[in-house]
Amino acid sequence: MPKANRRMQDIEVPGTRQFANRVEEFPDCVDLTLGQPDFETPQPIKEAAIDAINTQSMKYSHNTGLYALREAISNYYKDRHGAHYDPNGEVLVTVGGSEGIDGVLRAILDPGDEVIVPAPTYLGYEPIIELSGGITKFVDTTDTGLIATPELIERNITEKTKAVLLNYPTNPTGVTYTKEQMDRLVEVFRKYDIFVITDEIYGENTLEGDHISLAGYPEIKEKVLVINGLSKSHGMTGWRIGYVTGHRQIMEEVTAVHLYNTICASLPSQYAAIEALKHQLHVPGEMNKEYIRRRDYIYDRLTGMGLEVKKPTGAFYIFPSVEKYEHDSFKFCTELLETVQLAVVPGRSFSEFGEGHIRLSFACSMHELEEAADRLEKYLHMLEAAK
Numbered sequence: 342m343p344k345a346n347r348r349m350q351d352i353e354v355p356g357t358r359q360f361a362n363r364v365e366e367f368p369d370c371v372d373l374t375l376g377q378p379d380f381e382t383p384q385p386i387k388e389a390a391i392d393a394i395n396t397q398s399m400k401y402s403h404n405t406g407l408y409a410l411r412e413a414i415s416n417y418y419k420d421r422h423g424a425h426y427d428p429n430g431e432v433l434v435t436v437g438g439s440e441g442i443d444g445v446l447r448a449i450l451d452p453g454d455e456v457i458v459p460a461p462t463y464l465g466y467e468p469i470i471e472l473s474g475g476i477t478k479f480v481d482t483t484d485t486g487l488i489a490t491p492e493l494i495e496r497n498i499t500e501k502t503k504a505v506l507l508n509y510p511t512n513p514t515g516v517t518y519t520k521e522q523m524d525r526l527v528e529v530f531r532k533y534d535i536f537v538i539t540d541e542i543y544g545e546n547t548l549e550g551d552h553i554s555l556a557g558y559p560e561i562k563e564k565v566l567v568i569n570g571l572s573k574s575h576g577m578t579g580w581r582i583g584y585v586t587g588h589r590q591i592m593e594e595v596t597a598v599h600l601y602n603t604i605c606a607s608l609p610s611q612y613a614a615i616e617a618l619k620h621q622l623h624v625p626g627e628m629n630k631e632y633i634r635r636r637d638y639i640y641d642r643l644t645g646m647g648l649e650v651k652k653p654t655g656a657f658y659i660f661p662s663v664e665k666y667e668h669d670s671f672k673f674c675t676e677l678l679e680t681v682q683l684a685v686v687p688g689r690s691f692s693e694f695g696e697g698h699i700r701l702s703f704a705c706s707m708h709e710l711e712e713a714a715d716r717l718e719k720y721l722h723m724l725e726a727a728k
């Protein structure tokens with residue numbers, strides 16, 4: 342049989358999927374592997390799509406997306422972050438944040454180029470970097486409070502570095518950056534001729550303080566490519582709407598990748614997204630109130646169990662260390678699932694620097710969260726008793 346591309350040999354099924362698939366084997370399982378809001382898409386957003394299907398043309402849109410949507414995205418950045426992106430040439434509507442990641446990396450990477458990725462981090466970057474011929478250079482943030490410091494970034498820049506890829510609020514750790522921390526990173530980015538890709542898909546899910554977007558630093562605009570979308574902010578994972586913003590020169594190349602890849606994002610979804618960005622910007626704040634309640638509950642329970650954990654300030658994940666029980670996070674999660682039917686994601690899925698940790702999602706009901714905490718506690722007691 343003919344063989345696939347050699348680079349495919351290194352691409353594995355993500356740990357999140359491996360565990361989500363096993364959940365079906367256990368009918369009484371509590372599933373905290375979820376990477377999407379448990380909130381349904383708000384009704385006015387659904388209705389905007391239905392109305393558009395009935396009244397608007399459903400042919401291809403402009404490759405970069407409907408003008409009204411690009412304008413809404415541009416206004417969103419202006420209002421939220423004081424950033425200026427021209428709807429014509431600096432805003433691209435993509436099929437989820439995922440297509441944005443793919444398009445940006447393929448547009449900028451030559452074989453052998455290195456991308457610095459502070460880790461533990463989202464598992465969607467490495468495969469795309471590698472398929473583009475690039476090299477993923479994970480840098481360990483476990484000694485710096487799970488955030489990238491300027492020293493850490495600078496120490497890892499070489500003549501092969503093409504980009505730094507940040508994700509904040511961060512999946513899987515829930516950490517985010519203060520204005521002061523961002524200012525210091527920007528000082529480093531100013532000095533080097535490299536791109537800064539920033540995946541801010543959880544930006545609206547900032548649970549403490551403000552989200553400080555890299556879009557808000559005009560002095561490095563020509564280097565910054567911002568990836569965002571509506572999947573997490575508006576409970577719209579299935580609609581597949583994301584977007585990329587950046588300086589028009591590089592956006593031309595990203596748009597070329599997108600054009601050959603997808604032509605344009607789905608039309609009904611684009612109309613839904615216009616409604617989300619124009620009239621439903623209060624929605625994430627409402628979801629956040631509930632996430633905060635759940636975050637506080639699970640944080641208290643985990644610390645009560647004696648687990649070391651950083652309190653998340655964004656996204657809907659918490660990332661405790663289980664190192665004192667088991668270093669191998671896949672082993673820990675497998676036994677947790679088989680013994681007390683609780684599904685969580687092994688930290689190693691988020692790079693080697695996530696080892697010894699587990700990711701719990703609190704995008705679930707309070708009842709599920711309580712049950713999950715009880716089961717985890719029971720399991721840890723069993724491990725203590727067996728010592």
Ligand SMILES: Cc1ncc(COP(=O)(O)O)c(C=O)c1O
Binds near residue numbers: 376465540570
């Ligand atoms: C950090 C991060 N970026 C991007 C994505 C993909 O988002 P989308 O559903 O918009 O493709 C995810 C999904 O979990 C994510 O966690």
